Amino acid sequence: MNQALWSTSTINAAPSGLSSGEVAEILKLVAEDFAPFDVNVTNDRSVYDSTPSNKRVMCISTPTDTASPGSGGVAFLDTFVDDLVCWDFNLSGDTISHEVGHTLNLDHHGDSSQNAPEYHDGHASESRDWGPIMGSAFEASMVQWSDGNYTSATNNNQDDLDLITNYGLSYRADDYGNDSATGENVSISNMPATRYGIIERSTDIDVFNVTYSSLGKVQISGFGREGAQSNLDVNMSILDADGIIIYTQTSDTSDDAITELILEPGSYQIRVQGDSSGNPNGNPATGWSSYGSLGQYQLNFLPDPPSFSDAIEQYNTITLTGDANWVAQTGTSYDGVDAVESGSVFAGESSRFSISKQTTSVSFWYKVSSESNYDFFEFYIDGSRRLRTSGEVGWTQFNDNSLSNTTHTFEWRYTKDNYVDSGSDKAWVDKVVFDQNGGYQEWSSTNSASDGGTDDSLMAMVSSIWSNT
Numbered sequence: 001m002n003q004a005l006w007s008t009s010t011i012n013a014a015p016s017g018l019s020s021g022e023v024a025e026i027l028k029l030v031a032e033d034f035a036p037f038d039v040n041v042t043n044d045r046s047v048y049d050s051t052p053s054n055k056r057v058m059c060i061s062t063p064t065d066t067a068s069p070g071s072g073g074v075a076f077l078d079t080f081v082d083d084l085v086c087w088d089f090n091l092s093g094d095t096i097s098h099e100v101g102h103t104l105n106l107d108h109h110g111d112s113s114q115n116a117p118e119y120h121d122g123h124a125s126e127s128r129d130w131g132p133i134m135g136s137a138f139e140a141s142m143v144q145w146s147d148g149n150y151t152s153a154t155n156n157n158q159d160d161l162d163l164i165t166n167y168g169l170s171y172r173a174d175d176y177g178n179d180s181a182t183g184e185n186v187s188i189s190n191m192p193a194t195r196y197g198i199i200e201r202s203t204d205i206d207v208f209n210v211t212y213s214s215l216g217k218v219q220i221s222g223f224g225r226e227g228a229q230s231n232l233d234v235n236m237s238i239l240d241a242d243g244i245i246i247y248t249q250t251s252d253t254s255d256d257a258i259t260e261l262i263l264e265p266g267s268y269q270i271r272v273q274g275d276s277s278g279n280p281n282g283n284p285a286t287g288w289s290s291y292g293s294l295g296q297y298q299l300n301f302l303p304d305p306p307s308f309s310d311a312i313e314q315y316n317t318i319t320l321t322g323d324a325n326w327v328a329q330t331g332t333s334y335d336g337v338d339a340v341e342s343g344s345v346f347a348g349e350s351s352r353f354s355i356s357k358q359t360t361s362v363s364f365w366y367k368v369s370s371e372s373n374y375d376f377f378e379f380y381i382d383g384s385r386r387l388r389t390s391g392e393v394g395w396t397q398f399n400d401n402s403l404s405n406t407t408h409t410f411e412w413r414y415t416k417d418n419y420v421d422s423g424s425d426k427a428w429v430d431k432v433v434f435d436q437n438g439g440y441q442e443w444s445s446t447n448s449a450s451d452g453g454t455d456d457s458l459m460a461m462v463s464s465i466w467s468n469t
C-alpha cells in the first residue's frame, strides 16, 4: 500500500490471520451497519475495482499499525470520495464501520461523564448494552448509528444518518410499503413463506397482509438473510381485520429472540418497524431511541392447523372410519387449546375413530351436544360398548384402569338415529391418556437385582448389560 497521506514509504500490511469464518462474521456485521444504504459491503477485490473511485472506500484489516501506531484503527475525515484507504487494527467489524464512518465525515460520539470522554463506551438497557458506532462500545450487542441523543453526549448535534446521506450515500429503496394497500400480500397457499426485509429509516414500516383460513403462525427475528444479529430492535404489531392492534411485540429481552405467535383464522396486517428501549436520556442512560434501530429482519409465515394427534395428545396410529371424519379443531376443547370434533353426519350415519394400543388403562375427556336419546356419543373397548350418552353433556372424564395388559382396540363414535337436529349435533374428545407402562416388559425379580434401591432401579432399565458380579 503506497498512499502518501499515510506514509512516505510503502506499508507492507501483514495479513489479518483471520479464518474465513471470522472474515464472514466481520463482513456480516459491517453489512448490517450499512444495510439502510444502497452500498455493497464486500471483500471481493473485483467488485471494489469496478466501482468508480469516488464511490468506494477500502478498509484494510491488518495487525500492521504503521499508519497510526498503537491505535485500534485510523481514517482521515471526509475522504470517502478521495480513494484513500482506512485502517482496522482491531480486526473488528465495529472498527471497520467506525473508520468508514470517519471517511463519511462522521466525528466521534463521546460521553462527558466518562474518564475518556472522547468515545462513549456504551450503556445498559434491560438486557442489551448499547453504544454508538462512532464511540468505542466494543462489548455492546446493540451498536447503532446515533444522533447523540443520550445523557452526557459530547456530540449531540451530530446526526450520523443525515451526514452519511448528505455525503452521498443513498438510502436503499423501501422493500415493503408502509400501509396495508402498499404492503406485501402473503398467500397461505405458498406457506411456509419467509420474507427478508430491511428497516431503512426510522420512519419505515414494513407491512404484510395475510389471511389465515385455519390457525396460522408468524415468527419474527432480528436476523437477516445471512443470519447476522441485526442493528434493528424489532417492533412487530399485528392488526386484525378492523385495524385494531391485537398484539405488539418488542424484543428487548434478548439478542436473538425469535418471537412466535399463533393466530386464529382471520385477516391480519403485520407491521414491522424499529423500536426504542429504555431511556437514553435518563440518569443513568439506558437503552436507545428508535433512531438507529435500522437493519435486517426475517419474518416467517407458517400454517398451523392442529394435527389430530396434537388435539387429543395421543400419538399412536389413529384410524378414521364411518361416514364422516372426526377433525381436529380449536373452537371447543377441554384443555383450552384443541380437541377433536365428530364429523357432520346424517340420519343413520356415524363418525368414528379408533386406536389400538397395549395398555392397562384408558382415560379421556368428552363433551356432547346432541338430541337427547336419538343421537349418541359412544365409546367401545374391543367392540364392547362402555359409554353411551346424548343431550347436553359438559366436559366429563371417562376412566378405566383395570384392563388386561394386552393390545386393545378403543373406538369413539358419534351416531345419528334421527332426522331431527338439536344442539351443536356434535361430540368432542380431548386428552386421551393410556397407562404409560403399557407395552413395556414389567420389571422381574429374575434379573436378580432389587427394584427398591435407586441404583438398582436405574440398572433395571438397562438390564441387558447389567451385572451384579
Ligand SMILES: [Zn+2]
Residues within 6 Å of the ligand: 098, 102, 108
Ligand atoms: Zn474514530
